[in-house]
Amino acid sequence: DNTYRAMRTERRDQCILISGESGAGKTEASKKILLYYAVTCPTNENMAALGDRLLQSNPVLEAFGNAKTLRNDNSSRFGKYMDVQFDFRGAPVGGHILNYLLEKSRVVHQNHGERNFHIFYQLLDGGDDDLLKALDLERNPQKYSYLVKGNCPRVSSISDKNNWKVVTKALPVIGFTEEEVQKLLNIIASVLHLGNTLFGEGEEGEAYVTTETQLTDLAKLLGVDVSALKEALTHKKLTAKGEEMISPLNFEQAVSARDALAKAVYGRTFTWLVEKINQSLALKDEIYHSSKGSSVIGLLDIYGFEVLQHNSFEQFCINYCNEKLQQLFLELTLRSEQEEYETEGIAWETVKYFDNKIICDLIEEKHRGMISILDEECLRPGEACDVSFLEKLEDTIGGHPHFITHKLANGKTRRVVSREEFRLLHYAGEVNYNVTGFLDKNNDSLNRNLKEVMCQSDNQILSQCFRREEVIDQKRPEMAATQFKNSLMKLMEILMSKEPSYVRCIKPNDAKQPARFDEVLVRHQVKYLGLMENLRVRRAGFAYRRRFEAFLQRYKPLCPETWPNWHGRLVDGVSTLVTHLGYKEEEYKLGRSKIFIRFPKTLFNTEDALEAKKPEIAVILQTSWRGYRERAKYQRIRNAVVVIQAGWRGMKARRRAKKRRQAAELIRRFIKGFIYRHEDYGPENDYFLDHVRCSFLKKLSKNLPRSVLDKSWPTPPPSLIEASEHLKRLHLRNMVIKYCKRVQPEWKKQMMQKVVASELFKDQKDSYPQSVGRLFLDSRLDREQISLKVLQTLGSEKVQYGVSVTKYDRRGFKPRPRQLLLTNTFAVLVDRTKIKQRLDYSALRGISVSSLSDGMLVLHMPCEDNKQKGDAVLHCGHLIEAVTKVATMASKVNYVNISPGSIRFSVARGKEGIIDFIRGSELKVAKGKRGHLLVTAPRISET
Numbered sequence: 006d007n008t009y010r011a012m013r014t015e016r017r018d019q020c021i022l023i024s025g026e027s028g029a030g031k032t033e034a035s036k037k038i039l040l041y042y043a044v045t046c047p048t049n050e051n052m053a054a055l056g057d058r059l060l061q062s063n064p065v066l067e068a069f070g071n072a073k074t075l076r077n078d079n080s081s082r083f084g085k086y087m088d089v090q091f092d093f094r095g096a097p098v099g100g101h102i103l104n105y106l107l108e109k110s111r112v113v114h115q116n117h118g119e120r121n122f123h124i125f126y127q128l129l130d131g132g133d134d135d136l137l138k139a140l141d142l143e144r145n146p147q148k149y150s151y152l153v154k155g156n157c158p159r160v161s162s163i164s165d166k167n168n169w170k171v172v173t174k175a176l177p178v179i180g181f182t183e184e185e186v187q188k189l190l191n192i193i194a195s196v197l198h199l200g201n202t203l204f205g206e207g208e209e210g211e212a213y214v215t216t217e218t219q220l221t222d223l224a225k226l227l228g229v230d231v232s233a234l235k236e237a238l239t240h241k242k243l244t245a246k247g248e249e250m251i252s253p254l255n256f257e258q259a260v261s262a263r264d265a266l267a268k269a270v271y272g273r274t275f276t277w278l279v280e281k282i283n284q285s286l287a288l289k290d291e292i293y294h295s296s297k298g299s300s301v302i303g304l305l306d307i308y309g310f311e312v313l314q315h316n317s318f319e320q321f322c323i324n325y326c327n328e329k330l331q332q333l334f335l336e337l338t339l340r341s342e343q344e345e346y347e348t349e350g351i352a353w354e355t356v357k358y359f360d361n362k363i364i365c366d367l368i369e370e371k372h373r374g375m376i377s378i379l380d381e382e383c384l385r386p387g388e389a390c391d392v393s394f395l396e397k398l399e400d401t402i403g404g405h406p407h408f409i410t411h412k413l414a415n416g417k418t419r420r421v422v423s424r425e426e427f428r429l430l431h432y433a434g435e436v437n438y439n440v441t442g443f444l445d446k447n448n449d450s451l452n453r454n455l456k457e458v459m460c461q462s463d464n465q466i467l468s469q470c471f472r473r474e475e476v477i478d479q480k481r482p483e484m485a486a487t488q489f490k491n492s493l494m495k496l497m498e499i500l501m502s503k504e505p506s507y508v509r510c511i512k513p514n515d516a517k518q519p520a521r522f523d524e525v526l527v528r529h530q531v532k533y534l535g536l537m538e539n540l541r542v543r544r545a546g547f548a549y550r551r552r553f554e555a556f557l558q559r560y561k562p563l564c565p566e567t568w569p570n571w572h573g574r575l576v577d578g579v580s581t582l583v584t585h586l587g588y589k590e591e592e593y594k595l596g597r598s599k600i601f602i603r604f605p606k607t608l609f610n611t612e613d614a615l616e617a618k619k620p621e622i623a624v625i626l627q628t629s630w631r632g633y634r635e636r637a638k639y640q641r642i643r644n645a646v647v648v649i650q651a652g653w654r655g656m657k658a659r660r661r662a663k664k665r666r667q668a669a670e671l672i673r674r675f676i677k678g679f680i681y682r683h684e685d686y687g688p689e690n691d692y693f694l695d696h697v698r699c700s701f702l703k704k705l706s707k708n709l710p711r712s713v714l715d716k717s718w719p720t721p722p723p724s725l726i727e728a729s730e731h732l733k734r735l736h737l738r739n740m741v742i743k744y745c746k747r748v749q750p751e752w753k754k755q756m757m758q759k760v761v762a763s764e765l766f767k768d769q770k771d772s773y774p775q776s777v778g779r780l781f782l783d784s785r786l787d788r789e790q791i792s793l794k795v796l797q798t799l800g801s802e803k804v805q806y807g808v809s810v811t812k813y814d815r816r817g818f819k820p821r822p823r824q825l826l827l828t829n830t831f832a833v834l835v836d837r838t839k840i841k842q843r844l845d846y847s848a849l850r851g852i853s854v855s856s857l858s859d860g861m862l863v864l865h866m867p868c869e870d871n872k873q874k875g876d877a878v879l880h881c882g883h884l885i886e887a888v889t890k891v892a893t894m895a896s897k898v899n900y901v902n903i904s905p906g907s908i909r910f911s912v913a914r915g916k917e918g919i920i921d922f923i924r925g926s927e928l929k930v931a932k933g934k935r936g937h938l939l940v941t942a943p944r945i946s947e948t
């Protein structure tokens with residue numbers, strides 16, 4: 006689950022290395038992992054059955070590649086590395102298996118208490134009578150010499166019959182045709198018949214076949230000519246000085262040729278089988294393109310460290326492989342982790358561990374390594390044999406601290422290493438290897454004439470396994486150990502290129518018993534696997550590390566200073582963030598480029614906080630949408646000028662500017678997040694809908710309108726209409742604000758006043774549309790028009806705006822020309838050189854105007870006592886402009902009343918006056934009835 010998540014979130018290929026001794030549970034663990042993926046991962050409709058095929062490949066591979074050994078009733082006798090490929094949604098879409106060195110010697114020989122590969126017993130026990138008859142087989146395994154060596158035909162924990170059923174069911178699932186199954190079974194049966202092919206010895210020591218009838222059946226099953234087979238089993242072809250010679254084999258040679266053929270037939274068929282499974286798991290063309298950006302999880306289940314009573318070439322290879330895996334483990338965990346602390350400048354006390362590189366070098370080093378020495382011994386001219394190989398080892402690597410032979414050993418050790426053995430001190434313990442058979446197994450050669458016969462087989466599987474080119478090609482193939490070494494090198498490269506996770510299997514007891522926990526055995530494994538050191542590094546070290554940028558990017562919403570963007574140094578950003586999150590000093594360290602978090606809990610808490618924050622982010626998004634919806638004014642925008650006015654309001658406050666950035670960020674994140682979510686987490690949704698939404702948002706992000714006047718907007722799919730509307734509004738707003746940012750200061754000032762004017766008068770006063778179209782001036786009076794004396798009286802208060810007005814006095818409404826001058830704190834009414842009335846903004850109770858097109862305004866002032874003059878009734882030719890200025894300076898925009906009929910005003914001593922407004926042909930201000938002032942406002946044409 007961790008690996009899968011890491012693959013999804015970090016988009017890096019992963020691998021899981023399962024290691025442990027033979028019988029510790031590696032294969033079981035790998036099956037559980039596959040099952041987990043098959044059950045929990047979403048499926049790709051094109052590869053719906055892939056999970057099934059992955060699972061079904063297991064019993065087939067186990068039948069052909071596993072066997073009962075003393076340590077494990079279902080021991081893998083081959084190494085398996087399986088890549089599972091996932092598409093961008095996390096659905097498995099392909100698989101590929103690499104197989105390593107099958108223990109072919111088991112086909113012809115088994116140690117006491119062990120069995121041949123399961124498939125032989127399954128076929129005999131489970132195959133129906135007709136099938137066995139067709140294959141000329143008898144049900145009793147004791148009848149076959151290749152099955153009796155271990156003296157163990159039945160195992161209580163294994164039901165061959167049931168397993169046969171499972172395998173025969175699985176074969177069609179993984180793509181085997183009936184014909185292919187038939188051919189495969191012919192081959193299995195032929196191996197059994199080969200084992201029963203016996204030889205006699207002629208007078209001159211030449212071998213001949215004594216089981217002629219059996220041979221005919223065998224040839225039929227192999228699909229080859231019987232006499233050619235007979236000839237090839239008892240003769241060898243030599244080429245000397247360009248001439249071909251045929252020489253008879255002696256009894257031992259014939260037996261050995263027969264066994265070599267059985268091993269080759271079985272081994273190559275096994276490789277063919279893996280290839281066949283690979284074809285069935287391969288990524289199909291139709292989803293190849295959609296799987297771009299896919300990731301891989303590799304699963305390594307390879308034979309575990311093995312110490313048997315009699316250890317041979319196979320155990321040497323298996324244990325070498327385990328040394329390599331341990332080396333990789335050390336490299337990727339202990340070494341690289343400790344080196345990283347050093348590079349990042351984190352204080353660290355080095356944890357020492359046993360580095361098994363010395364053993365790997367001993368085995369694989371060029372020229373001086375054991376594999377090189379073995380190859381050399383196989384290839385050199387002259388009488389090379391297993392013993393001469395041992396001597397060569399003693400000469401070349403004698404004295405190496407991890408290598409001992411009988412000759413090199415002293416006293417006590419000499420007794421435990423026999424003369425045909427060498428002992429290797431592996432990281433996991435000491436193992437004695439008997440050199441008998443090493444050269445033969447490394448040569449792994451098959452007589453040329455046997456190869457020629459097999460090339461002509463009419464069994465299609467065999468004809469694919471034995472190719473003509475091989476016979477023609479005179480070049481010697483690589484020796485078995487070198488082949489294995491090279492394939493391991495490649496495997497290491499594959500594993501190194503991925504992010505590793507480990508499953509370390511510990512074997513609880515040697516008796517294959519449940520619920521028994523052998524402490525000595527467990528302690529031993531824990532020790533040699535380096536788990537204590539690993540734990541120590543893990544404990545003293547940090548559970549989690551992340552590059553600063555990645556950490557900040559992920560968790561920045563959790564801190565107001567880092568959200569939405571941090572503009573300083575990364576390390577400072579991370580520091581600010583973790584301080585805000587309340588990380589304690591012992592919980593983390595900042596390196597040069599990474600943050601190191603000590604406890605998983607700290608990170609989990611941070612992840613939880615992020616999860617909790619997500620709804621809040623969504624709310625911000627919703628709120629801003631709603632805010633926009635509610636601003637009905639924006640909905641009614643009819644022309645660009647008004648849009649700009651609205652935008653300017655947004656610009657006015659810095660807070661709003663900040664909100665804009667947030668909104669922009671949210672749009673971006675929304676689109677990105679949406680695309681990401683729907684690319685990644687779509688499976689639970691409807692793919693088609695997701696695709697449609699995704700495509701729209703992608704298209705939208707590329708075609709966003711560039712100016713406020715550009716009305717284009719891609720048509721959304723029905724499922725995105727609402728979101729599209731929200732985005733459209735947000736985008737429009739952003740464009741407006743961007744536009745406003747570019748506007749010149751003079752024009753901004755103008756706009757600011759127009760916005761206020763619009764708030765005051767729009768749709769409320771008849772003269773508004775005309776006035777708002779004109780520029781508002783800084784002042785309607787030149788400096789020379791204002792009396793010097795007045796300016797002197799005003800002192801430090803600067804005149805910000807001046808306009809000529811007509812004042813109507815309280816008695817008889819006599820019109821008097823005045824100047825209305827505005828400073829920052831008060832206004833004055835000036836009669837030429839004299840200030841007649843001072844109107845403090847702080848005392849201003851309100852401003853009243855009519856809704857018609859007249860220029861009357863009343864500045865409501867206090868008039869509680871006789872000294873106070875009360876309200877000022879004025880007429881102004883630039884009413885909209887003048888009132889906007891007064892209202893802005895007095896910050897009393899809310900105090901402006903617009904009345905449709907009449908305005909009431911107060912004069913000294915609590916007396917009141919009334920102005921009535923009517924529409925007429927031209928502007929007229931005159932005394933009306935009942936002592937009211939009557940104002941006739943001219944009608945304004947609609948245009």
Ligand SMILES: Nc1ncnc2c1ncn2[C@@H]1O[C@H](COP(=O)(O)OP(=O)(O)OP(=O)(O)O)[C@@H](O)[C@H]1O
Nearest residue numbers: 026027028029030031032033077079080081308309
């Ligand atoms: N987790 C487990 N719970 C119970 N039994 C288990 C578990 N793992 C393994 N076993 C038992 O141990 C046996 C051996 O396990 P498995 O075949 O997975 O070992 P292995 O490590 O793959 O060995 P080898 O290297 O020989 O292939 C299984 O057949 C099963 O009976």
